[in-house]
Amino acid sequence: MYSMTRLSPKRTAILTFIRERIAEHGQPPSLADIAQAFGFASRSVARKHIQALCEAGLIEVTPNQARGIRLAGALRRPEVLEIPVLGQVAAGRPIGPDIDIHEQLLLDPQLFSRTPDYLLKVRGDSMIDDGIFDGDLVGIKQQADARDGQIVVARLDGEVTIKRFQRADGHYRLLPRNPAYAPIDVGPEHELVIEGVFCGLLRRG
Numbered sequence: 698m699y700s701m702t703r704l705s706p707k708r709t710a711i712l713t714f715i716r717e718r719i720a721e722h723g724q725p726p727s728l729a730d731i732a733q734a735f736g737f738a739s740r741s742v743a744r745k746h747i748q749a750l751c752e753a754g755l756i757e758v759t760p761n762q763a764r765g766i767r768l769a770g771a772l773r774r775p776e777v778l779e780i781p782v783l784g785q786v787a788a789g790r791p792i793g794p795d796i797d798i799h800e801q802l803l804l805d806p807q808l809f810s811r812t813p814d815y816l817l818k819v820r821g822d823s824m825i826d827d828g829i830f831d832g833d834l835v836g837i838k839q840q841a842d843a844r845d846g847q848i849v850v851a852r853l854d855g856e857v858t859i860k861r862f863q864r865a866d867g868h869y870r871l872l873p874r875n876p877a878y879a880p881i882d883v884g885p886e887h888e889l890v891i892e893g894v895f896c897g898l899l900r901r902g
Contacts (some may be wrong), residue, residue: 704776711735711746712755715766720777723802723899725766777803781815786850787858787875788829790822802834803898809897814839815857816899817850824848824859826874833900835859837893848895853881854888859895 714734718726731743732755744857749767750756759765782800806812813836827848829835835850843849849859850857850884851871860881861873869889871881 704739708746708750710863711743712750715756716768719803720805722901723804725764727763729750732881743855778806778812780804780813782834783815785816785820785857786817786835787856788824788831794824798879804899808899809836811838811896813837814893817858823873823875823878827861829859829874829895830900835895836897836899838896839893841891843891843894850892850895851882852888852890852892857892862891878882 700773703782709730714731715725718724728740728743728747731737731747732740735743737743742796747756747758753757755769757767759767761805771775773901774814775839780802782802785811815837816834819829819833819835825828829848843862845862848859848863849871850859851862853871856870858881860873863870863872869883874894
């Protein structure tokens, strides 16, 4: 394995660029990103540098993925979280479940109040007064119960939504945080399952 001092200045700069992009954006750059950042004439030039870093044991590359570059295990900071994006959650009316793994993100744990188990992409605007907007990625800690007032991802009659959870006198309500939406009263005819609680979000530009 190469040491850092045996890398050429260009490859050291490319490795630093990869690490910074992962830290700032939660995902690695593509070959096109690297070519643009370093003024290469084509992606094939970037590919040669990436292959050299891979052979040096500093990165790993997943074939046939546009953003398949990963730092080798020795270079991953232990405080960086690797969290899957599992799909979408409705911030509005509930939507059907979408639980395939769409991508893996490397994130700073300081983004979250607790370590999330997965991320869901928000669709809708019912939680804007809590600072959760359409397109945000919300971190969810998987658990089957929640305290009154917590933001939860709930499965209501088989469909998934994100709302504030209200528990009173043995009755449950799912509360939006946008006056344009009405609360959802959970009656005995409904099947409610708490999937997890909100613990932070990521907003990508």
